[in-house]
Amino acid sequence: MKExxxxxxxxxxxxxxxxxxxxxxxxxxxxxxMEAVERLQYRPNHIARSLRRNESHFVIVVMPDINxxxxxxxxxxxxxxxxxxxxxxxxxxxxxxPERELxxxxxxxxxxxxxxxxxxxxVDSAYIEQLSQHVPVVLGCEYxxxxxxxxxxxxxxxxxxxxxxxxxxxxxxxxxxxxxxKGVILSQDRLQGYSQAMQQTxxxxxxxxxxxxxxxxxxxxxxxxxxLTLSPRPxxxxxxxxxxxxxxxxxxxxxxxxxxxxxxxxxxxxIPFASMYNPALTTIxxxxxxxxxxxxxxxxxxxxxxxxxxxxxVLPHRLMVRQSCGAKC
Amino acid sequence: MKExxxxxxxxxxxxxxxxxxxxxxxxxxxxxxMEAVERLQYRPNHIARSLRRNESHFVIVVMPDINxxxxxxxxxxxxxxxxxxxxxxxxxxxxxxPERELxxxxxxxxxxxxxxxxxxxxVDSAYIEQLSQHVPVVLGCEYxxxxxxxxxxxxxxxxxxxxxxxxxxxxxxxxxxxxxxKGVILSQDRLQGYSQAMQQTxxxxxxxxxxxxxxxxxxxxxxxxxxLTLSPRPxxxxxxxxxxxxxxxxxxxxxxxxxxxxxxxxxxxxIPFASMYNPALTTIxxxxxxxxxxxxxxxxxxxxxxxxxxxxxVLPHRLMVRQSCGAKC
DNA sequence: GTGGCCGATGTATTCGATATCATGGGGTGA
DNA sequence: TCACCCCATGATATCGAATACATCGGCCAC
Numbered sequence: 127m128k129e130x131x132x133x134x135x136x137x138x139x140x141x142x143x144x145x146x147x148x149x150x151x152x153x154x155x156x157x158x159x160m161e162a163v164e165r166l167q168y169r170p171n172h173i174a175r176s177l178r179r180n181e182s183h184f185v186i187v188v189m190p191d192i193n194x195x196x197x198x199x200x201x202x203x204x205x206x207x208x209x210x211x212x213x214x215x216x217x218x219x220x221x222x223x224p225e226r227e228l229x230x231x232x233x234x235x236x237x238x239x240x241x242x243x244x245x246x247x248x249v250d251s252a253y254i255e256q257l258s259q260h261v262p263v264v265l266g267c268e269y270x271x272x273x274x275x276x277x278x279x280x281x282x283x284x285x286x287x288x289x290x291x292x293x294x295x296x297x298x299x300x301x302x303x304x305x306x307x308k309g310v311i312l313s314q315d316r317l318q319g320y321s322q323a324m325q326q327t328x329x330x331x332x333x334x335x336x337x338x339x340x341x342x343x344x345x346x347x348x349x350x351x352x353x354l355t356l357s358p359r360p361x362x363x364x365x366x367x368x369x370x371x372x373x374x375x376x377x378x379x380x381x382x383x384x385x386x387x388x389x390x391x392x393x394x395x396x397i398p399f400a401s402m403y404n405p406a407l408t409t410i411x412x413x414x415x416x417x418x419x420x421x422x423x424x425x426x427x428x429x430x431x432x433x434x435x436x437x438x439x440v441l442p443h444r445l446m447v448r449q450s451c452g453a454k455c
Numbered sequence: 456m457k458e459x460x461x462x463x464x465x466x467x468x469x470x471x472x473x474x475x476x477x478x479x480x481x482x483x484x485x486x487x488x489m490e491a492v493e494r495l496q497y498r499p500n501h502i503a504r505s506l507r508r509n510e511s512h513f514v515i516v517v518m519p520d521i522n523x524x525x526x527x528x529x530x531x532x533x534x535x536x537x538x539x540x541x542x543x544x545x546x547x548x549x550x551x552x553p554e555r556e557l558x559x560x561x562x563x564x565x566x567x568x569x570x571x572x573x574x575x576x577x578v579d580s581a582y583i584e585q586l587s588q589h590v591p592v593v594l595g596c597e598y599x600x601x602x603x604x605x606x607x608x609x610x611x612x613x614x615x616x617x618x619x620x621x622x623x624x625x626x627x628x629x630x631x632x633x634x635x636x637k638g639v640i641l642s643q644d645r646l647q648g649y650s651q652a653m654q655q656t657x658x659x660x661x662x663x664x665x666x667x668x669x670x671x672x673x674x675x676x677x678x679x680x681x682x683l684t685l686s687p688r689p690x691x692x693x694x695x696x697x698x699x700x701x702x703x704x705x706x707x708x709x710x711x712x713x714x715x716x717x718x719x720x721x722x723x724x725x726i727p728f729a730s731m732y733n734p735a736l737t738t739i740x741x742x743x744x745x746x747x748x749x750x751x752x753x754x755x756x757x758x759x760x761x762x763x764x765x766x767x768x769v770l771p772h773r774l775m776v777r778q779s780c781g782a783k784c
Numbered sequence: 785g786t787g788g789c790c791g792a793t794g795t796a797t798t799c800g801a802t803a804t805c806a807t808g809g810g811g812t813g814a
Numbered sequence: 815t816c817a818c819c820c821c822a823t824g825a826t827a828t829c830g831a832a833t834a835c836a837t838c839g840g841c842c843a844c
Contacts, residue, residue: 152822177799218546372731404732504830507799796834798834799831811818814817
């Protein structure tokens with residue numbers, strides 16, 4: 127910067143102004159400075175600027191599984207909003223490891239970023255709550271009752287209810303649930319929706335039809351095979367995400383069953399692959415892109431200390447009926 | 456930091472030393488400082504440290520498509536190596552937009568990160584070359600002849616040759632190619648391997664059997680339908696990545712054809728989904744995790760200005776024979 | 785006993801950009 | 815004509831941590 131100042135024969139202060147507040151310097155000076163910048167290939171040091179201004183224009187987005195394209199879609203929405211407002215998104219993958227989540231929180235506390243969004247958190251929710259008292263934090267896809275941290279999600283209870291009821295309406299009574307991991311709020315909500323729907327049936331809710339998965343393919347594969355050893359065996363299964371649903375289909379097939387004829391399957395999320403798969407997956411569609419957009423809007427508002435009207439945003443979901451449930455469309 | 460210094464009754468210099476070079480301060484002082492740090496919940500300001508030390512311990516990884524789990528696997532390898540050496544990975548998604556690639560390069564030039572890895576670059580390779588003269592840059596998955604930028608990849612020519620020859624050995628003669636986009640080096644290499652194999656057949660290479668895709672599902676779907684209108688139509692297709700291969704299978708099926716009976720399909724990459732799909736995809740397996748590890752090792756070595764023995768690393772690939780090619784295993 | 789060295793610590797400067805305050809010239813209105 | 819204001823610009827302090835250099839006390843060897 128000093129070099130630029132020397133070359134254009136002004137002070138460093140003027141160089142700084144020419145770059146950040148062009149209207150504050152005379153046109154001639156501005157042009158002289160710009161030429162010098164060009165000639166020297168000068169790029170302002172982001173670190174120094176951040177230090178002085180006490181803001182980095184970086185936001186951290188923590189995702190639990192970079193493999194799962196559900197998050198990819200959300201991130202698209204977040205990036206579009208962030209870039210439009212001149213923020214950079216730093217994606218951080220935790221592979222569902224709370225340790226790594228903590229390490230990213232340390233980055234935030236070291237002030238290397240201005241705020242943070244969690245797409246499902248594995249660390250203690252009380253910890254998040256406490257963290258959000260000091261720094262801008264938003265939850266995407268997930269919320270917790272009584273938490274003051276702003277959040278964006280769908281109504282998971284109702285969505286799971288809808289999915290289960292769809293299977294009931296197709297005539298199924300023995301409907302299994304392959305849920306997400308126990309500790310996660312999402313899982314609790316989806317279990318609740320499933321339970322509500324099942325309790326309305328004649329046969330009611332059966333605990334042995336319920337399994338806790340990991341959200342990964344392998345757990346869908348393995349758990350459906352467990353469930354299919356029950357007698358009488360389930361005729362349908364609702365899986366808490368699409369990846370497990372695909373695992374379940376392949377697991378059932380490996381045992382010689384046909385989907386949807388012998389086993390109806392409903393997933394959750396509507397990842398791009400759900401419609402590419404064979405049979406195409408019936409699933410609950412989350413508005414992924416909008417979740418991303420809204421989450422980022424909230425986060426940036428928090429960072430700018432703007433007032434936030436709605437702290438808990440609930441977006442609409444939709445049942446996508448395809449082939450894996452056996453419905454005639 | 457001043458507060459910590461005041462509370463533990465030492466100077467800020469000693470606080471700094473106690474945290475970064477514990478052996479330089481006496482045990483008693485160190486403990487006093489640590490207690491104060493704990494009490495005040497002090498976290499060193501990462502920005503200030505970076506400015507003073509002129510390094511951020513961040514590395515940028517630019518990926519073209521966050522949806523494609525091929526990159527997800529590579530990133531796993533990169534993250535593991537980076538974290539082990541106390542570096543944070545900033546993932547940047549470009550959605551194949553050169554503009555966004557440039558915007559991330561600006562972040563690097565603003566010194567917000569210590570180095571950068573590209574997983575396939577869309578900007579001009581001469582530009583990358585020039586960039587890499589000034590800052591640490593590494594290419595993952597891709598290399599360019601004559602480029603001095605370090606790179607890690609497989610032998611794409613040979614891999615494409617192997618895939619095509621496999622189809623030839625299964626008796627196919629009219630083998631189509633759905634390639635990647637024209638500008639990308641990968642595409643050129645895979646085309647070359649395909650051409651070499653086809654030229655060894657009796658019927659030889661036919662240009663009308665070759666299409667340029669986008670690496671996305673839709674282009675596989677659309678281009679196979681174009682190709683299937685040819686007469687005589689191809690009996691097999693080699694796709695330059697798995698996503699397009701799945702698109703091609705679905706496209707062929709939409710026309711009433713069976714895979715592999717009426718059309719044999721071979722993909723490229725071996726993304727996790729390739730083996731989950733139905734029929735399971737025959738494909739070229741890239742050692743994704745190792746590509747990630749090696750790329751990050753190279754990048755960190757560059758950052759530390761360590762001497763680099765091999766600037767162009769070529770890792771082994773493997774043909775995974777599954778169902779989509781119709782081979783009897 | 786004294787010179788020299790080492791370990792522990794404090795003081796002051798530095799990193800690069802920006803914000804604040806100061807300055808000076810030119811224009812405007814009374 | 816003079817007071818006032820505004821605009822363009824320069825000088826300088828500042829952000830928070832790291833570090834070069836200075837200081838001081840204690841210990842050892844000659």
